[in-house]
Amino acid sequence: MTTQFWKKSRKINVTLTNLLHLVFSKITGFCQPSFFMDQSWWLSRKRLLQSLCLISFVAVLLLHTSAPIVAQLPPQPRQEIRGVWLSGNDFSVFRNRSKVQAAMSQLRQLNFNTVYPVVWNDGYTHYPSAIMQKMGIPFFFKGIDGQDVIADIISQARSQGLLAIPWFEFGFMVPLTSELASQHPDWLTQKQDGTQTSISAAGEVAWLNPFHPEVQKLITELVMEVITRYNADGIQLDDHTSLPVDFGYDKYTINLYTQETGNPPPPNPQAQAWKKWRADKITAFMVDLYQTVKAQKPNAIFSISPVDSDYAYKVQMQDWLNWVRLGIVDELVMQVYRNDLDSFIGQITRPEILETQKIIPTGIGILAGLRNRPVSLSQIQPQVQAAQQRGLGIGFFYYESLWDIAPEEVAQRQSAFAALFKKPALRDISQNTPRQPTFDTISLPLYPKPSLGKRVRGYFLEVAVANGQPKRILLDTGSAGLRVPKEFLGNAPIRRTGQNIKEVLSDGTILEGELVYTNVRFGLLPATEPVPIQVVTSRQCTPQKPKCSAKSGVPFSGIIGVNYFEKSLPYNPLRKLPGNLSNGFIVTVNGGNNKNGSLILGLTAENQAGFKTASWSQQSEISGVPGNRWDSRLSKVCLTIAGSAAKNSCNSRMIVDTATINGLAEFKTAATAGKLKPGVLSSANAVKIAINGVFDYNLTPGTREGFNRWSLSVSPQAELPIFVNSGIAFFDKYDVLFDPVNGKQGFRSL
Known part of the structure; x- marks a missing residue:
C-alpha cells in the first residue's frame, strides 16, 4: 500500500513539475526585454513581470523540495546550431x-x-x-x-x-x-x-x-x-x-x-x-x-x-x-551543397x-546562394526541414545570400527564414566541457627503429612531449615512467618541480634529470592531463657495469616505461589516458624480427579473447601515483636451464621486458645455479620458463642478432632467490596483456 502511494505521488509530482516548468519557461521568455519590440511597453510592465517570474520560480522550487521522491528532469538536448x-x-x-x-539584430529576431x-x-x-x-x-x-x-x-x-x-x-x-x-x-x-x-x-x-x-x-x-x-x-x-x-x-x-x-x-x-x-x-x-x-x-x-x-x-x-x-x-557543420533533395538526404544520413x-x-551547411548562382526558397526550405527532422542543426552559406542576393523579395525571404526557426534556441558555451575520446580501444603502431641512435632489437612508440615533434621512444614493459632528453621537448607549457631524480637501468646506465609535468601525445592520442616526465640531462655507468649504454656513444632516444610496479615518480604515463583506454593494454609484435608491432590500448571482452592470465600482487599506494599499484613480477614461475641445478624450480619470479634484448636469470646463491657459472649461456643450456596452464616458453640461447642471448648472474644482494627477465624474444612467441584494474597479466601464444 505504501509503495503504491509513493509511486502515485511521484507520478503526480512529475506531471505538476513538468507543467510548472512549462509555465515557468513561458513566463521567463516574457522576462527577456529582447522579446518585445516596444521598449517603453517593457519598462512599464517590468515590475509585474518580475513578480510573475519570481512566483513561478518559487512554485517550482517548493514542489521540488517538498516532493517525497524528487523527479529527475530529462537531460537537456544538445544545443541546436x-x-x-x-x-x-x-x-x-x-x-x-x-x-x-x-x-545581428535581424538574425536574433529570426532565431539564429x-x-x-x-x-x-x-x-x-x-x-x-x-x-x-x-x-x-x-x-x-x-x-x-x-x-x-x-x-x-x-x-x-x-x-x-x-x-x-x-x-x-x-x-x-x-x-x-x-x-x-x-x-x-x-x-x-x-x-x-x-x-x-x-x-x-x-x-x-x-x-x-x-x-x-x-x-x-x-x-x-x-x-x-x-x-x-x-x-x-x-x-x-x-x-x-x-x-x-x-x-x-x-x-x-x-x-x-x-x-x-x-x-x-x-x-x-x-x-x-x-x-x-x-x-x-x-x-x-x-x-x-x-x-x-x-x-x-x-x-x-x-x-x-x-x-x-x-x-x-x-x-x-x-x-x-x-x-x-x-x-x-x-x-x-558538414557542408552539403546539393541541388537535388534526394542527394542532399543521402549525405545527411x-x-x-x-x-x-x-x-x-x-549541423549541416546549406547553400543559401552565390553572387552568380541565387538559390530559391523551394530548394532551401525542404533541405532545412529534412535536416531538422533528423535532429540536425543548420549553417547557411553565406549571409548576403540569405535575402539580399536571392530570386525572391527580401520580405518574402525573411518571412520564410522566420518560419524555419519558429522558437528561440540560444547557445551557451559554459556547457561546452572537454570530453573523452569515444574509443573503447585503439591500436597504436610500434616501430622496430628509434628516432635516434641504433638498437639491435626493440619496439618504439611514437610520442610527442610538450607539443614537440613526435619521436620514437623505446617501449619498456619492465620499468615505469617517461624519460626523454630535453631535445624532445616542444614549446608547450611545462611545470617544473626542481626535483632531480635518478633511475638505474638493468644494463647499469644511470639516468639523472629533473621531474617535470607537461602534456604528452601517444601517437595521435593525447593524455587527459599533464604527465610526470624525467628530463634526462646526465647519463653515466655504475661502477659494477662500466660498459653500459651510456659509454656506447649512442644518443639517448628516450624510454616510456609502462610497468605498474612503480617505486616512485614518474609513474606509467598510460595511467593518464582517457576513459576505457587507461584500463590496460596489450603488446603484440607480430612474432618476428624487424617487423612493426602494435600497442593495443583499452581492454575489452573482444580483445582479451584467447589470453590466459596470471595474477600480480597488490602493492601499497604511493602518493602522487593514480590508480592501483601492483608488483607485476609474476610468482610461481618454473625455470629450467639445461646443465644446471635449476630444474623445474617453481619458486621463481619473472618479468616480461620489451626493453631487454638478452634474457637473464639471476640467482641469489651460487648453490642454486649449480655447476653453471655466471655469464652468457650456450646452446647446450636450453631455457624453459612456464606457469602451469598459462604459458610454456622455451628458447635455445644463441647469437642471432643478439636477441636470443641468455645470461646468468649470481647476486648475493639480490632481493629474490631466483629472478627471471625473459627479454624481448618472449614477445616473438606471445602477445602479452597488462590489466592494472584486476591485477593480472595475460599471455596468448602466436
Whole structure:
C-alpha cells in the first residue's frame, strides 16, 4: 500500500513539475526585454513581470523540495546550431557599423544563434594582426570609420545573444601571388612534378606545407591571437585545413618521411601508407592546436566544417571523423551543397553524421546562394526541414545570400527564414566541457627503429612531449615512467618541480634529470592531463657495469616505461589516458624480427579473447601515483636451464621486458645455479620458463642478432632467490596483456 502511494505521488509530482516548468519557461521568455519590440511597453510592465517570474520560480522550487521522491528532469538536448557564415563577400556590408548592428539584430529576431565571421583567407587576416604585421604583410580590411570589423561583429553578436565563432576559411590554402607565399617559398609544398598549385573553388591556389613546423606555428599563433584578442566563443576550421593528396613532394616532407620510415615517398600519391602518414600528421597538428586553445580557454568551441568524410580523406587527407573520435571536436557543420533533395538526404544520413550527432552538436551547411548562382526558397526550405527532422542543426552559406542576393523579395525571404526557426534556441558555451575520446580501444603502431641512435632489437612508440615533434621512444614493459632528453621537448607549457631524480637501468646506465609535468601525445592520442616526465640531462655507468649504454656513444632516444610496479615518480604515463583506454593494454609484435608491432590500448571482452592470465600482487599506494599499484613480477614461475641445478624450480619470479634484448636469470646463491657459472649461456643450456596452464616458453640461447642471448648472474644482494627477465624474444612467441584494474597479466601464444 505504501509503495503504491509513493509511486502515485511521484507520478503526480512529475506531471505538476513538468507543467510548472512549462509555465515557468513561458513566463521567463516574457522576462527577456529582447522579446518585445516596444521598449517603453517593457519598462512599464517590468515590475509585474518580475513578480510573475519570481512566483513561478518559487512554485517550482517548493514542489521540488517538498516532493517525497524528487523527479529527475530529462537531460537537456544538445544545443541546436542555427548559424550563418559571414564571408569575404559580405565584407562590404560589415564595414559599416550600423549595418553590423542591424544584421545581428535581424538574425536574433529570426532565431539564429551563431555567426561565423571569416578572419583568415587569401593569405591575409580580416583583423589587424600583430603577427602578420611583424611579417610585414599588409592589412586591407578596416571598417569605413577605421574600426576593427571583427571586434565590431563579435561585440554586436554578443549584445544580441549570438555566439561569434571566427572562421579560418583558407586553412593551409594560400594564393601563390600573396605576400605570405612570396616571402616564404620554403613553406609551400608541391606535387611530384614540381607543380605548386591546384584549382579550387577560390581559383588557383598554392598550399602551405601542413607538416612544416613554421607553418604550424603560424596557424597556431593566428588562432590563439583571435582567441585572446577577442575572447572569441571558439574558432572554426573548414575543409581547407587539409592537403590535396597529390601534394607532399617538397624537399622538407620527403626528408621527414624518409627519416621516419627509412624509405622515400612512393611515386603514387594514393599509396595507403604514404597517404595515412600525411593524414596522421595533419591530425597530430589538430590535436596540438586543440590542446593549445583549451589551455587558454577551456570552454571555447573547437568547430570544424568539412565535407563528407570519404571525400575529405581520399582527396584532401582530412581524417575528420578520427578527430571527432579523438575528442578534439566540439561542433561539426558538414557542408552539403546539393541541388537535388534526394542527394542532399543521402549525405545527411551518412554513417559519420549518425555517429557524430550522438556525441556533439552537429549541423549541416546549406547553400543559401552565390553572387552568380541565387538559390530559391523551394530548394532551401525542404533541405532545412529534412535536416531538422533528423535532429540536425543548420549553417547557411553565406549571409548576403540569405535575402539580399536571392530570386525572391527580401520580405518574402525573411518571412520564410522566420518560419524555419519558429522558437528561440540560444547557445551557451559554459556547457561546452572537454570530453573523452569515444574509443573503447585503439591500436597504436610500434616501430622496430628509434628516432635516434641504433638498437639491435626493440619496439618504439611514437610520442610527442610538450607539443614537440613526435619521436620514437623505446617501449619498456619492465620499468615505469617517461624519460626523454630535453631535445624532445616542444614549446608547450611545462611545470617544473626542481626535483632531480635518478633511475638505474638493468644494463647499469644511470639516468639523472629533473621531474617535470607537461602534456604528452601517444601517437595521435593525447593524455587527459599533464604527465610526470624525467628530463634526462646526465647519463653515466655504475661502477659494477662500466660498459653500459651510456659509454656506447649512442644518443639517448628516450624510454616510456609502462610497468605498474612503480617505486616512485614518474609513474606509467598510460595511467593518464582517457576513459576505457587507461584500463590496460596489450603488446603484440607480430612474432618476428624487424617487423612493426602494435600497442593495443583499452581492454575489452573482444580483445582479451584467447589470453590466459596470471595474477600480480597488490602493492601499497604511493602518493602522487593514480590508480592501483601492483608488483607485476609474476610468482610461481618454473625455470629450467639445461646443465644446471635449476630444474623445474617453481619458486621463481619473472618479468616480461620489451626493453631487454638478452634474457637473464639471476640467482641469489651460487648453490642454486649449480655447476653453471655466471655469464652468457650456450646452446647446450636450453631455457624453459612456464606457469602451469598459462604459458610454456622455451628458447635455445644463441647469437642471432643478439636477441636470443641468455645470461646468468649470481647476486648475493639480490632481493629474490631466483629472478627471471625473459627479454624481448618472449614477445616473438606471445602477445602479452597488462590489466592494472584486476591485477593480472595475460599471455596468448602466436
